[in-house]
Amino acid sequence: MLNALWISFFLIAFLIASCKWLFLGDQQVFAEIMAALFTQAKSAFDISLGLTGILALWLGIMRIGEKSGFILLLTRGLTPLFSRLMPEVPKDHPALGAMVMNLSANMLGLDNAATPLGIKAMQELQTLNPRPDTATSAQILFLVINSSSVTLFPVTIFSYRAQLGASNPTDVFIPILIATYISTLVGLLTVAFAQKINLLDKVVLVYLGGLTLLVAGLLGYFSALPQAQMLVQSAMLSHILLFGLVIMFLIGAVYKKVNAYDAFIEGAKDGFQTAVTIVPYLVAMLVAIGVFRASGAFSLLADGIRALVSYLAMDGRFVDALPTALIKPFSGSAARALMIDTMKTLGVDSFAGRLACIVQGSTETTFYVLAVYLGAVGVRHGRHALLCGLLADGAGVMASVVVAYWFFG
Numbered sequence: 242m243l244n245a246l247w248i249s250f251f252l253i254a255f256l257i258a259s260c261k262w263l264f265l266g267d268q269q270v271f272a273e274i275m276a277a278l279f280t281q282a283k284s285a286f287d288i289s290l291g292l293t294g295i296l297a298l299w300l301g302i303m304r305i306g307e308k309s310g311f312i313l314l315l316t317r318g319l320t321p322l323f324s325r326l327m328p329e330v331p332k333d334h335p336a337l338g339a340m341v342m343n344l345s346a347n348m349l350g351l352d353n354a355a356t357p358l359g360i361k362a363m364q365e366l367q368t369l370n371p372r373p374d375t376a377t378s379a380q381i382l383f384l385v386i387n388s389s390s391v392t393l394f395p396v397t398i399f400s401y402r403a404q405l406g407a408s409n410p411t412d413v414f415i416p417i418l419i420a421t422y423i424s425t426l427v428g429l430l431t432v433a434f435a436q437k438i439n440l441l442d443k444v445v446l447v448y449l450g451g452l453t454l455l456v457a458g459l460l461g462y463f464s465a466l467p468q469a470q471m472l473v474q475s476a477m478l479s480h481i482l483l484f485g486l487v488i489m490f491l492i493g494a495v496y497k498k499v500n501a502y503d504a505f506i507e508g509a510k511d512g513f514q515t516a517v518t519i520v521p522y523l524v525a526m527l528v529a530i531g532v533f534r535a536s537g538a539f540s541l542l543a544d545g546i547r548a549l550v551s552y553l554a555m556d557g558r559f560v561d562a563l564p565t566a567l568i569k570p571f572s573g574s575a576a577r578a579l580m581i582d583t584m585k586t587l588g589v590d591s592f593a594g595r596l597a598c599i600v601q602g603s604t605e606t607t608f609y610v611l612a613v614y615l616g617a618v619g620v621r622h623g624r625h626a627l628l629c630g631l632l633a634d635g636a637g638v639m640a641s642v643v644v645a646y647w648f649f650g
Contacts, residue, residue: 247575250529254536261537273535281531285524288404288581289516295400297512302487303396304508305501309493319344322448326429326438327379329369336365340383347387359387360617367618375622376615378436382429384614384626388607389421389428389633395602401581402598405589411483413598415459416644420603422456424637431629463648526578534582539564559642561593566600566638570631573606596645603637605630 258274261267319341324332339362366380367373376384395417402410426449433440440449466474494501533539543560550557562583569576580601584594607630615623 247525247529250533253538254532257538257541258536270536274532277531277535278528281527282524284585285527286520288401289520291404293513293516295403296397296516297509299396299400300512301505301507301509302490304511305494305499305504306486306490307508308499308504309490309497309501311490311493321444325442325444326382329377330366330379334365334369336362336369336379339365344386359383359614363614363618367620370618370620373618374620376620376624376626380615380620381624381626381629382432382436382438384611384623385428385432385629385633386425387614388605388610388630389425389637397577398580398598398602401577402584402589405581405584407589411480413595413602414483415463415478416595416599416641416648417602419456419459419644420599420637420640422452423640424603424633426453427636428629428633431632432625435625435629522574526575527582530578530582534586556646558592559596559645561587562596562600562645565597566604566641569600569604570607570634576601576606592645592649595649596641599641599645600638603641604634607631607634 254274258267258270261270320337323337323341324330327337330336343359343362362383363380366377366383369379370377395414398413398417399410402413429449430440432438439445463474491501493499494504530539542564546563547557547560550560565576565579565583568579580597583597584591587593607627611623611626611630615621615626
């Protein structure tokens with residue numbers, strides 16, 4: 242999928258540039274494309290290099306949280322909910338623990354830990370599958386919750402915003418929390434409807450009701466504030482929550498007698514390795530997007546959508562962030578590159594730049610998640626998993642647009 246997308250960017254750019262050269266007499270289009278090739282390659286390396294320190298910092302902090310038992314605490318807290326949502330899974334089955342640990346890792350932004358835990362969860366669920374080539378209801382629910390992007394701390398997005406010079410890198414934190422909540426809730430509701438899950442169970446109502454009240458409280462509080470004050474208050478709350486998380490991890494480390502310094506160094510080394518690892522991927526995607534943009538293909542696509550939006554008498558500023566939303570279900574790396582490109586081109590603190598970050602933090606690579614997790618256990622028939630996952634993604638995108646207009650107007 243990613244290979245086809247990457248090649249398509251170059252081929253479409255070549256076709257459009259050729260048409261502009263042959264029919265419009267544009268003598269500069271190929272020169273602009275070649276300039277974009279080299280400029281974007283250098284830019285991708287500079288971004289990756291600048292990310293090294295930020296990723297080392299946050300992954301070091303997250304490793305302290307992991308070692309201090311924070312994931313285990315989340316696991317214990319969420320297990321009663323999953324045992325009600327998946328009644329076909331025995332209460333003492335190892336699949337429950339693996340699923341909750343996977344979601345806990347996702348919530349904390351520990352992507353490297355989340356994927357192997359997710360595969361482990363699917364393997365454990367597969368042991369209960371009477372039809373090995375077809376996904377069970379429990380597997381589908383797990384996949385859809387995964388693909389609805391349950392992210393509490395989108396550390397990577399903060400890192401990119403900081404590297405690109407955002408005045409307040411975490412100002413998208415509260416909007417992402419709201420959008421990802423809506424995405425996850427829609428995913429859960431669609432699966433519950435398809436599988437006739439009883440959401441009126443007392444335990445389920447307590448969990449969902451508590452989370453809904455928390456989000457509703459945030460909405461009520463911020464809706465009562467003028468926009469300028471709302472931005473200040475949301476930024477302050479973001480700072481308090483994130484720094485509070487760091488302090489909580491350190492207290493947990495002291496309580497568990499964990500060497501926090503060694504844990505930080507261990508995680509920071511992973512952060513350094515991650516920054517080095519993403520260099521070729523970022524170069525590949527940013528170069529392809531730069532060529533696509535330099536050829537005029539990007540403008541044609543955006544202008545077409547903008548014309549439709551204008552015809553419908555709607556504000557069209559969200560159009561510039563749509564490429565990130567459209568590509569995210571297929572490729573996380575491509576969506577990340579488009580998010581970075583949007584921030585670089587239009588401004589890291591522009592409306593489109595912030596919206597692209599909110600979309601990136603509240604949606605997931607649905608096709609990738611389904612392909613990897615189902616493929617890992619040899620399941621060929623996903624039943625309604627794809628439709629429910631895409632509905633969750635769509636809800637996340639729409640919520641992102643609404644929240645972005647509300648916060649950043």
